[in-house]
Amino acid sequence: MNVMEVEDLHVSIQQKSILQRIQFSVQQGEIIGLIGPNGSGKSTLLKTIATLHHITNGTIRIFGQDIQSYRQKELAKLLSYVPQDTFIDFDFKAKEVVYMGRHVHRSRFETRMEEDFFAMKNAMMQTNTWHLAESSILRLSGGQRQLVLLAKALAQDTPLIILDEPISALDIYFQLQVLSLLKRLGDKGKTIMMVLHDLNLAARYCTKLLLLKKGEVKLLGSPEEVLQEDILQQTYGVHTKVRKDYVTNSMTVTPLINRKRKEIWR
Numbered sequence: 001m002n003v004m005e006v007e008d009l010h011v012s013i014q015q016k017s018i019l020q021r022i023q024f025s026v027q028q029g030e031i032i033g034l035i036g037p038n039g040s041g042k043s044t045l046l047k048t049i050a051t052l053h054h055i056t057n058g059t060i061r062i063f064g065q066d067i068q069s070y071r072q073k074e075l076a077k078l079l080s081y082v083p084q085d086t087f088i089d090f091d092f093k094a095k096e097v098v099y100m101g102r103h104v105h106r107s108r109f110e111t112r113m114e115e116d117f118f119a120m121k122n123a124m125m126q127t128n129t130w131h132l133a134e135s136s137i138l139r140l141s142g143g144q145r146q147l148v149l150l151a152k153a154l155a156q157d158t159p160l161i162i163l164d165e166p167i168s169a170l171d172i173y174f175q176l177q178v179l180s181l182l183k184r185l186g187d188k189g190k191t192i193m194m195v196l197h198d199l200n201l202a203a204r205y206c207t208k209l210l211l212l213k214k215g216e217v218k219l220l221g222s223p224e225e226v227l228q229e230d231i232l233q234q235t236y237g238v239h240t241k242v243r244k245d246y247v248t249n250s251m252t253v254t255p256l257i258n259r260k261r262k263e264i265w266r
């Protein structure tokens with residue numbers, strides 16, 4: 001089933017073209033790793049899908065319907081989004097932040113139901129944050145806050161989950177916990193699209209990689225198809241060695257000194 005189709009998408013911000021001719025589709029259960037150099041447009045693409053940026057041209061369809069024709073609440077039942085910046089300025093308990101993910105399932109004056117409690121608790125258990133439920137979000141570490149915001153997205157219980165660098169503040173234990181949780185969700189039919197900078201983890205946990213360069217899709221394919229030495233050289237300007245890791249059985253990328261560019265670091 002086609003969960004998302006993006007057709008000839010162009011996005012300009014303040015008259016500057018950021019995304020051009022973006023075209024791809026995403027099927028149910030896929031875990032798409034959005035990769036590409038700094039400034040290539042990854043966050044802009046996710047924000048545009050989350051309707052935070054105006055579409056200059058083209059179409060994004062979610063479950064066959066143009067995202068611009070959805071009412072906000074309807075779309076929030078289909079798509080949850082966790083931004084790169086997880087700063088929260090209000091003194092909420094962590095569990096209250098996770099409960100916010102449930103708002104889309106209730107009218108404004110409706111009280112919380114038992115199922116909201118279970119969705120909140122389950123999301124916090126899955127992300128190893130249940131012990132932080134009563135803590136103020138202001139007193140959590142950056143990594144703990146990132147996990148709580150992931151829990152909020154899980155509590156929202158949408159078929160499509162969009163995450164901007166969901167493991168950027170996490171130690172290696174929690175990186176693997178989160179990525180294997182997302183993989184299990186993918187196996188259960190959730191569709192996930194996330195920005196990752198770590199190409200090795202992207203190769204290991206994503207079913208497909210979408211490579212952006214200068215606001216355009218350079219390639220969409222399996223990790224084997226996308227992570228090729230010449231493609232990485234052209235996109236990142238870095239010489240790499242790519243091979244299959246015999247422990248994880250996934251592609252692994254080793255960046256090497258780029259002799260041609262005479263870089264000064266070693």
Ligand SMILES: Nc1ncnc2c1ncn2[C@@H]1O[C@H](COP(=O)(O)OP(=O)(O)OP(=O)(O)O)[C@@H](O)[C@H]1O
Pocket residue numbers: 013014016018036037038039040041042043044045
């Ligand atoms: N609100 C904005 N106003 C003006 N320019 C913007 C805005 N947001 C992003 N840009 C520009 O759009 C381009 C793409 O930015 P974006 O954040 O999407 O890149 P990215 O691939 O997510 O980068 P990174 O890997 O560094 O997070 C950059 O040149 C950036 O300066």
